[in-house]
Amino acid sequence: MGLNLFPCLLLCAAVLTVSGALGPVGNYWTSQSLPVLLDTHTQLLNAPLFRGQEVDEEHVGGSKTLCGIECQSVRPPMDQGEQERVLGYETMYENGTRTHTDVSLQDLNRTSAGTPGHSPARARRKRQVYGEDGRFVISDSHFITNYPFSTAVRVSAGCSGVLISPKHVLTAAHCIHDGSDYLEGARKVRVGVLQLKSKRRRGGRKVKRRRGRKENHGAGAQLEGEGKQVRLNRVGRSAEAKREPVFRWSRVKQIRIPQGWIQTKGSNSAVSPEYDYTVLELKRPIRQKYMELGVAPPVADLARIHFSGYDSDKSLQEGGGKEKVVYRFCSVVNESDDLLYQHCDAQPGATGAGIYIRRRREAGDAGRKGKWQRRVIGVFSGHQWVEMEGGGQRDFNIAVRITPLKYAQICHWIHGDPSLCKEV
Numbered sequence: 436m437g438l439n440l441f442p443c444l445l446l447c448a449a450v451l452t453v454s455g456a457l458g459p460v461g462n463y464w465t466s467q468s469l470p471v472l473l474d475t476h477t478q479l480l481n482a483p484l485f486r487g488q489e490v491d492e493e494h495v496g497g498s499k500t501l502c503g504i505e506c507q508s509v510r511p512p513m514d515q516g517e518q519e520r521v522l523g524y525e526t527m528y529e530n531g532t533r534t535h536t537d538v539s540l541q542d543l544n545r546t547s548a549g550t551p552g553h554s555p556a557r558a559r560r561k562r563q564v565y566g567e568d569g570r571f572v573i574s575d576s577h578f579i580t581n582y583p584f585s586t587a588v589r590v591s592a593g594c595s596g597v598l599i600s601p602k603h604v605l606t607a608a609h610c611i612h613d614g615s616d617y618l619e620g621a622r623k624v625r626v627g628v629l630q631l632k633s634k635r636r637r638g639g640r641k642v643k644r645r646r647g648r649k650e651n652h653g654a655g656a657q658l659e660g661e662g663k664q665v666r667l668n669r670v671g672r673s674a675e676a677k678r679e680p681v682f683r684w685s686r687v688k689q690i691r692i693p694q695g696w697i698q699t700k701g702s703n704s705a706v707s708p709e710y711d712y713t714v715l716e717l718k719r720p721i722r723q724k725y726m727e728l729g730v731a732p733p734v735a736d737l738a739r740i741h742f743s744g745y746d747s748d749k750s751l752q753e754g755g756g757k758e759k760v761v762y763r764f765c766s767v768v769n770e771s772d773d774l775l776y777q778h779c780d781a782q783p784g785a786t787g788a789g790i791y792i793r794r795r796r797e798a799g800d801a802g803r804k805g806k807w808q809r810r811v812i813g814v815f816s817g818h819q820w821v822e823m824e825g826g827g828q829r830d831f832n833i834a835v836r837i838t839p840l841k842y843a844q845i846c847h848w849i850h851g852d853p854s855l856c857k858e859v
């Protein structure tokens with residue numbers, strides 16, 4: 436079961452060109468209005484002990500089997516007080532200080548607080564390969580250090596993450612915290628960004644070529660994967676691609692964890708995968724393009740989800756020290772208010788990777804097709820067995836879905852300014 440190596444990506448891209456159906460065109464993500472989160476009270480907590488246990492992915496739901504899709508969906512809606520509770524958050528600073536912040540929600544009535552209307556999920560096509568490996572190993576220095584692959588970062592605790600601002604990385608909470616305490620790996624967590632070893636710049640020629648590529652980008656075939664981008668990049672390759680990518684590790688200034696992930700004393704409820712997300716704030720901004728956050732649309736409107744990360748398979752480590760990014764895309768099989776159920780192939784190191792979707796921006800004046808826009812709409816949480824209706828179990832890869840409320844919370848963590856978080 437070898438991974439698809441790079442040449443296959445080109446081939447697959449060609450196949451998709453023929454059969455590809457494009458998702459709905461438009462920029463719906465600029466029109467959604469959102470609740471606003473305000474801090475009401477912050478209190479100091481005891482310093483963490485870092486005795487958290489590494490969470491076995493299949494136990495994120497607390498037991499081996501996750502409450503079924505139906506059961507995830509029909510839980511009574513939370514009232515505003517409960518919503519404010521789970522959207523409160525904990526902050527852990529680099530020096531080990533820990534605080535809890537209560538929040539209040541404004542304008543909740545104006546918006547659809549939960550998921551934008553449930554529509555029956557459907558698997559779009561049968562291209563699903565689950566069992567056979569459908570991942571693409573991207574090892575070309577140029578591709579992995581350029582958007583969108585470059586937004587996939589490594590988290591030193593053994594996970595992946597995605598850059599959602601120059602200073603913020605979104606990843607899975609269970610990489611950092613087990614629901615009761617922080618993991619040892621959270622103590623000095625670092626974020627690794629692949630960058631080309633800097634050498635003398637190669638003057639204006641490079642800049643020119645880059646601009647040319649941008650213009651081409653999106654004007655070509657309609658692909659569902661990122662194959663076209665890679666191919667274009669390949670065309671634009673030059674001597675600069677010989678530079679080796681290396682991880683540049685950044686220190687984390689603070690970690691934010693939603694209260695929904697943290698188990699309160701006395702409650703016997705298990706940690707729930709719906710809140711398996713955390714944001715790491717870096718000490719210093721990273722000067723490269725990040726991927727903006729969005730709200731996950733109903734599955735029926737999703738053509739494909741994509742994510743890239745650092746899967747930890749042995750076979751990937753073979754072949755020398757060259758850094759690689761693993762990319763995949765698939766359709767979502769089912770959904771609940773807070774989770775996306777899919778069969779994208781992934782190995783544990785990819786946990787925490789940013790799930791993103793692509794849309795074309797509306798066409799410009801000249802009738803040109805708009806450029807691709809990408810938004811992070813979920814976090815890859817891991818593999819789970821899920822109870823099915825009428826008995827039996829089925830396994831899925833689960834992603835936390837960014838709902839309007841989670842968007843409001845994460846946006847608040849990034850900006851701290853409600854006026855910047857009113858629209859997606």
Ligand SMILES: *[C@@H]1O[C@H](CO)[C@@H](O)[C@H](O)[C@H]1NC(C)=O
Pocket residue numbers: 503504505556557558768769770823824
């Ligand atoms: C999605 O889940 C619901 C609830 O369990 C189920 O009725 C439906 O058949 C599932 N859809 C697919 C495509 O599996």
Ligand SMILES: *[C@@H]1O[C@H](CO)[C@@H](O)[C@H](O)[C@H]1NC(C)=O
Pocket residue numbers: 528529530531532
């Ligand atoms: C730790 O850092 C935070 C944030 O920078 C600061 O507010 C707090 O006073 C520091 N605590 C200690 C014990 O140094």
Ligand SMILES: *[C@@H]1O[C@H](CO)[C@@H](O)[C@H](O)[C@H]1NC(C)=O
Pocket residue numbers: 540541542543544
């Ligand atoms: C939202 O609506 C409910 C009932 O319609 C009301 O009780 C509540 O105060 C409203 N909340 C806000 C923040 O306006």
